[in-house]
Amino acid sequence: MWLTNLKRYLFGGSTPTYDGIGSGRRAMAWQAGNPSAIAALAYSQNELCAKSRDLIRRNAWAAAGVEAFVANAIGTGIKPQSMLLNSVQREAIQALWRDWCVDADAAGLTDFYGLQALACRAMLEGGECLIRLRYRRPEDALAVALQLQLLEPEHLPATLNQVLSSGNVIRAGIEFDSLGQRVAYHLYRNHPGDGAFAPMSGVGASQASEIVRVPSSEIIHLFRPLRPGQIRGEPWLARALVKLNELDQYDDAELVRKKTAAMFAGFITRLAPEDNLMGEGLSDTNGVSFAGLEPGTLQILEPGEDIKFSSPADLGNSYVEFMRQQFRAVAAAMGITYEMLTGDLSQVNYSSIRAGLLEFRRRCEALQHGVIVHQLCRPIWSAWMEQAVLEGALQLPSFAQHRRSCVAVKWIPQGWQWVDPKKEFDAMLTAIRAGLLSRSEAISAFGYDAEDIDREIAADNQRADELGLVFDSDPRHDQPTAERSPPPATGPSQSKMDAG
16 A cells, blocks of 8 residues: 555556656556666677677778767877986986887787777777786887787677675676775686687697686776776677668668669560560570660561550658668767768768868867876886886986875876868967966867977977077077077087087
8 A cells, every 4th residue: 555655656556757767558568677886798708799799890881980089089190209307317218118119019010009099999899908028028029028919809708707706706707895895807818809820639629718816016908987886898889780780771772772673774565575675686595685775776666566665763862861771860979070971071061060070170189188098008007117126227316105196197188180280280279378277288178298399399409599590489489689699609619628
């Protein structure tokens, strides 16, 4: 009785408080489940991942969307800028990092920034990427004895769930301790999808399906968390899989329909089927009659013959508008703009495309700093710094006592290319002159290090002064003559004095 009264109080009799919880005819087929963040992906992740990869392999739009996101999120790389106060040590760190980036890939296919793009792409396709830290020996002759190995999420079995004798639990292949901290990853030694390419004999055959336990300190797990408590990643095409697949089939069917209709120029009926068609020769072996028409032809028909020309339906703008609307839905599901997905710029102007790009770039920056930098770049930098100090590649005497300040780093993504650079630069110059923006922050917005830019400017100015060159790009020449110091002498005697 109390439950009935409660329902009447909440629902106001027959009318529900919210339309979505009604039990009428429109809501009868909507039976929504409410699984947890872990359960939602536990038994669907493998299928989602397989369908996502299949679409990206076959579907040009899916591939274009992924490529667009990777190109904008990573570009030429998200690069570190050490925040160490000691300029000499900071320069040593940056120089060693540049040397190490070339050897960062354990497979030897790309550099560190190429690995960033590959990891980001793997996260978009499969929902996540595993990066294993591989420590090397001194005889490997690396700048720092550390390399990175990228693994696809299929190496981590989504259906492996156990309670261990130690009290730890394994959820979706990840081992947690009693405090809920990740302590290990249970990985297939070989990719489960290798199939016929897996080792068939020898030691490799017995290890093909073996699961090994790898400490969490050696694994970086890159994925975008969408719900509190989520431990595995969701493919970014998950919400667009069905629509993209059916849209691809529809577009292909429309192409075949047009092609088929275009093959039939006309249809001829006659009373005597045994007579030659339109007075011409017999048909070929496939039954296709050779009754062609040339420009200016006046064809005389035989008695009883009639021609009806084919008039294939032309969808015209309805097909274009339908496809455009569907692509907008797909782009929204993938988190990119319609123009990025299709390359169609026919309906944009400066204001509309700038507004769309600003919204997309805001999303991109959230991914860069909240996921890629935090989950991927930050732990790699920390592990790299520790290894470099331990093996003596970096001389930082205060590292043990002041580790946090030594490891402090700022990650700078590649700068955006604006729609109208002049307007953007004018606005940035105004902000700098008004004290609302620093030069360092403005330079960082373009993906460069302010200190590197300043050194380059100083070197360019010094070289120009030594050679007696005056450029319009040098703002020093805009000042009154009395306020400018004369350029240093460039004669032989002055050079000898400087050398002495």
